Amino acid sequence: MPNWPSERQLMGTKVPRVDGFKKVSGGAKYSYDINLPGLLYAMILRSPYAHCKIVSIDLGPAESMPGVKAVHLIKKPGDELHYAGDEIAAVAAMTEEVAEDALRAIKVKYQVLPHVSSEDQALKAGAPAARAGSADERGEKIEDAIKEAAAVHEGTYGCEVITHVCLETHGLVARWEGEELTAWASTQAVHGTGTALAQHFKIPKATCITNFMGGGFGSKFGPDIQGIVAAELAKKAGAPVKLLLNRAEEHNAAGNRPSAFAKVKAAVDKTGKLIAFDAETWGTGGHSRGAGFPLPYVYPVDNRRRKHTDCFINAGDNRAMRAPGHPQGSLVMDSLMDDLCHKFDPKLDPVEFRLRNLPSTVLRDIYTKELLLGAARIGWKENWHPRGDNAPGPWKRGLGVALGTWGGGPGDAQATCTLHGDGRVEVKCGTQDLGTGTTTVVPLVAAEILGLQIGDIAGSIGSSAFPPAGGSGGSTSCGGVSVAVAMACTKALAELFAKVAPKLECKPEDLQAEYGRVFVTGNLERGFTWKQACAVLGQQPITASADKKEGEKGMATSTVGGAQFADVSVDVETGRVRLNKIVAVADCGLVVNRLTCESQVLGGVIMGINYGLYEQRRLDPPTGLPVNPDMEFYLLAGAGDIPEIDVVLLDYPERGVIGIGEPPTIPTAAAISNAVANAIGVRVPVIPLTPRRVLEALEGKA
Amino acid sequence: MSEESKKPPAPSSASPEASGRFSRRWFLQGVALSAGTAVLPGEGLLGGSAFAAPQAPARIGPEPVQIALSVNGKDYQVKVEPRVTLLNALRNYLNLGTNTPIDLTGTKRVCDRGSCGSCTVILDGKTVYSCSVLAVECQGKKITTVEGVAEGNQPHPIQQAFVECDGLMCGFCTPGFIVSSKALLDRNPHPTPTEIRRALNGNICRCGTYNRVFQAVELASIRMKVKGG
Numbered sequence: 001m002p003n004w005p006s007e008r009q010l011m012g013t014k015v016p017r018v019d020g021f022k023k024v025s026g027g028a029k030y031s032y033d034i035n036l037p038g039l040l041y042a043m044i045l046r047s048p049y050a051h052c053k054i055v056s057i058d059l060g061p062a063e064s065m066p067g068v069k070a071v072h073l074i075k076k077p078g079d080e081l082h083y084a085g086d087e088i089a090a091v092a093a094m095t096e097e098v099a100e101d102a103l104r105a106i107k108v109k110y111q112v113l114p115h116v117s118s119e120d121q122a123l124k125a126g127a128p129a130a131r132a133g134s135a136d137e138r139g140e141k142i143e144d145a146i147k148e149a150a151a152v153h154e155g156t157y158g159c160e161v162i163t164h165v166c167l168e169t170h171g172l173v174a175r176w177e178g179e180e181l182t183a184w185a186s187t188q189a190v191h192g193t194g195t196a197l198a199q200h201f202k203i204p205k206a207t208c209i210t211n212f213m214g215g216g217f218g219s220k221f222g223p224d225i226q227g228i229v230a231a232e233l234a235k236k237a238g239a240p241v242k243l244l245l246n247r248a249e250e251h252n253a254a255g256n257r258p259s260a261f262a263k264v265k266a267a268v269d270k271t272g273k274l275i276a277f278d279a280e281t282w283g284t285g286g287h288s289r290g291a292g293f294p295l296p297y298v299y300p301v302d303n304r305r306r307k308h309t310d311c312f313i314n315a316g317d318n319r320a321m322r323a324p325g326h327p328q329g330s331l332v333m334d335s336l337m338d339d340l341c342h343k344f345d346p347k348l349d350p351v352e353f354r355l356r357n358l359p360s361t362v363l364r365d366i367y368t369k370e371l372l373l374g375a376a377r378i379g380w381k382e383n384w385h386p387r388g389d390n391a392p393g394p395w396k397r398g399l400g401v402a403l404g405t406w407g408g409g410p411g412d413a414q415a416t417c418t419l420h421g422d423g424r425v426e427v428k429c430g431t432q433d434l435g436t437g438t439t440t441v442v443p444l445v446a447a448e449i450l451g452l453q454i455g456d457i458a459g460s461i462g463s464s465a466f467p468p469a470g471g472s473g474g475s476t477s478c479g480g481v482s483v484a485v486a487m488a489c490t491k492a493l494a495e496l497f498a499k500v501a502p503k504l505e506c507k508p509e510d511l512q513a514e515y516g517r518v519f520v521t522g523n524l525e526r527g528f529t530w531k532q533a534c535a536v537l538g539q540q541p542i543t544a545s546a547d548k549k550e551g552e553k554g555m556a557t558s559t560v561g562g563a564q565f566a567d568v569s570v571d572v573e574t575g576r577v578r579l580n581k582i583v584a585v586a587d588c589g590l591v592v593n594r595l596t597c598e599s600q601v602l603g604g605v606i607m608g609i610n611y612g613l614y615e616q617r618r619l620d621p622p623t624g625l626p627v628n629p630d631m632e633f634y635l636l637a638g639a640g641d642i643p644e645i646d647v648v649l650l651d652y653p654e655r656g657v658i659g660i661g662e663p664p665t666i667p668t669a670a671a672i673s674n675a676v677a678n679a680i681g682v683r684v685p686v687i688p689l690t691p692r693r694v695l696e697a698l699e700g701k702a
Numbered sequence: 703m704s705e706e707s708k709k710p711p712a713p714s715s716a717s718p719e720a721s722g723r724f725s726r727r728w729f730l731q732g733v734a735l736s737a738g739t740a741v742l743p744g745e746g747l748l749g750g751s752a753f754a755a756p757q758a759p760a761r762i763g764p765e766p767v768q769i770a771l772s773v774n775g776k777d778y779q780v781k782v783e784p785r786v787t788l789l790n791a792l793r794n795y796l797n798l799g800t801n802t803p804i805d806l807t808g809t810k811r812v813c814d815r816g817s818c819g820s821c822t823v824i825l826d827g828k829t830v831y832s833c834s835v836l837a838v839e840c841q842g843k844k845i846t847t848v849e850g851v852a853e854g855n856q857p858h859p860i861q862q863a864f865v866e867c868d869g870l871m872c873g874f875c876t877p878g879f880i881v882s883s884k885a886l887l888d889r890n891p892h893p894t895p896t897e898i899r900r901a902l903n904g905n906i907c908r909c910g911t912y913n914r915v916f917q918a919v920e921l922a923s924i925r926m927k928v929k930g931g
Contacts, residue, residue: 016868017865024860024861024865025851025857026808026809026848028808032807033805095794165908167810214874434872435870599911599914602910604910606907606912631906632815632816637912638906639899639900639912639916640903644913
């Protein structure tokens with residue numbers, strides 16, 4: 001069975017990104033930066049109402065404007081528009097300014113329809129907008145268990161809708177050359193996007209290129225409406241078209257994380273073990289998508305019941321967002337666990353309470369290690385106190401903890417490795433780099449297998465012209481890509497050994513490649529430099545291909561767990577929450593690049609901080625219009641809001657490679673919420689924990 | 703209008719405060735404008751080379767006007783409508799109509815409303831959000847973009863430090879952070895951690911790299927000190 005080299009020179013070390021200098025110098029060309037000769041700029045006209053019907057539409061005035069090169073109708077008269085931002089029509093013009101004028105010139109008559117803009121409205125009796133979703137009931141003794149419980153707690157918890165806020169917005173640049181379509185797309189899936197475009201236009205192939213990508217977080221897996229429209233406009237105009245959304249469109253039409261609310265009753269027995277769980281949950285994922293999330297979460301409970309309702313409102317639809325459903329599940333469950341612990345025994349340490357309720361799976365051992373390690377790093381023993389900080393003055397300090405879990409596993413990936421007679425090594429894989437560091441993972445893994453330095457490898461990703469790889473979602477890229485690259489390089493190396501062995505009068509299996517040399521194992525002198533070895537290939541390079549399936553077992557794994565701790569101070573006079581420190585212990589398996597792996601964890605934590613304290617998509621109830629589709633009133637943490645963040649990688653090389661994109665963003669908000677409850681003595685039930693909500697909780701109004 | 707505001711500003715006074723007092727009158731006095739005939743967008747945007755002698759037309763625009771921009775030490779002639787921001791002029795107009803396209807797309811458009819800092823450039827020594835400055839306001843001023851931060855082929859210490867500390871992930875906010883950090887080190891070579899945070903508070907990173915950005919600025923500062931900065 002294939003496995004990673006037992007001694008590794010590069011994997012697990014800190015390797016700066018190979019494309020770092022391009023990113024710090026402006027040399028990195030993102031899809032947004034693609035400027036082609038004759039490029040046209042496209043924009044989309046969108047619904048100005050939360051809910052309406054198109055009565056009539058006249059594109060004529062836009063079409064006849066100087067500088068406008070193509071118009072395209074997306075909806076027709078009679079069509080319903082489901083949210084403010086729903087697409088109507090698009091134009092392509094010689095400048096953005098003209099395109100903007102052309103949108104204004106389009107004449108549309110609307111019939112305004114009644115709208116629903118909140119979960120509460122959707123849930124009101126008689127409203128057509130809510131739909132009972134899944135009901136899940138297991139165990140027969142919920143009522144009995146609750147009756148006999150040592151402690152029962154009932155609470156309501158919730159999370160608001162947030163949006164991805166990818167800094168590079170969704171969209172692409174489309175260019176036709178005859179029947180051939182090339183798209184420079186801001187996408188998490190070059191192959192998926194290329195295939196979807198080809199299917200739409202019924203052409204054999206469309207090439208999708210993503211050399212650099214400005215964030216996706218789960219929301220960018222296909223061409224979307226705007227990508228199709230850009231290609232349609234490019235076809236009509238006979239010129240390349242750039243269509244990337246503006247900031248408001250990005251908030252309204254490019255996905256969001258659904259809200260999640262839960263009314264939960266739960267009970268523990270006299271040993272402090274969870275024995276019953278009864279929940280009603282609801283949330284909104286937009287006008288046509290649900291708001292499901294896992295619950296109960298992490299902590300197992302035999303007797304449980306859950307009824308879920310999806311609230312359909314006149315807002316843009318959700319899309320996968322970094323660990324879809326899990327941050328919501330974590331917030332609800334870990335808030336509940338803390339409240340239950342407090343009810344059971346106010347003096348019981350919540351870390352101890354969690355240790356008693358861990359699942360009896362592979363994760364038990366991992367969570368235990370993480371809880372003990374994290375508690376030590378945050379100073380839990382020294383600083384934890386029962387709920388409510390009695391210190392004088394308005395600032396109250398508290399500690400909190402929460403857990404998260406994720407599946408992951410190695411995603412689909414194929415790779416090729418080509419060894420040239422002059423020693424050059426080319427490795428290709430049709431994956432993409434979202435900022436995660438995949439561009440560096442490819443040459444890093446190849447160099448490890450071939451015994452070279454990272455600079456010796458020419459790695460290429462970010463094009464559907466390269467061997468197929470899946471979309472970068474679910475924290476699956478690093479596992480799949482690193483295994484596929486390792487297997488391709490291993491195969492190429494075996495072929496090279498077969499050609500070099502006769503020259504060294506040994507068997508191919510006696511050879512090894514390390515330190516930039518190919519030599520007989522145990523005798524570094526009896527061998528060649530890499531260049532000399534490759535010279536035997538002459539003009540006939542070796543190309544080997546591999547699929548991650550050839551090596552995934554043992555080289556990559558799924559099912560991960562993480563623990564996070566928060567240390568906060570809360571001003572009980574103003575309701576302001578200040579973070580002192582976050583500790584994130586991440587289940588990393590075999591770390592590929594320690595530098596970028598730590599960055600991923602850091603980034604996950606900061607996204608969790610945003611979720612817990614700042615972010616909320618707001619709709620105006622009377623009009624249903626988005627209030628903050630910008631970066632001014634849609635709050636994100638800035639430099640001054642960031643605490644010390646202690647990232648701890650729980651090395652576990654024997655588990656193989658684990659993708660780390662999603663897990664670290666799951667428990668942050670719950671850990672912060674628990675720390676706030678620990679500081680001020682009461683639960684602030686809904687995140688973000690705004691000053692107003694903190695004050696309301698203190699006044700008992702929450 | 704006060705007497706003072708009638709005077710053209712000295713280049714060194716072009717701080718955000720000064721540009722906030724921007725007055726059209728002294729702008730018109732001090733700026734050379736093209737003949738201002740109605741030109742179809744895109745039609746020979748650099749054609750005619752009609753860079754007329756200074757004059758005071760009644761108004762500028764809405765037609766495109768020819769202006770000169772000094773970016774990273776080079777002068778560029780561009781023809782833009784007065785409503786075009788400096789950001790869009792850099793990204794979309796510098797390369798129009800020339801045989802040798804100039805590709806200055808390092809400056810990023812993210813919020814387009816002066817909230818996120820991704821479009822930060824240095825204008826006469828002060829950082830500005832280029833999405834919130836009109837291109838026509840920038841004539842006669844020195845503009846430094848992320849492409850102009852490196853010293854020749856040598857990366858600036860701040861760029862080196864960002865790469866080493868991994869002060870970036872997707873990299874889309876990075877040009878703004880680099881420019882803000884460089885401007886900070888230019889005016890305060892050895893900032894305290896609090897000063898670093900304050901200086902970078904106008905830049906938003908969504909991937910969440912802040913802590914490593916702070917490290918990078920500190921590292922660059924130390925290295926510049928060692929070099930005698």
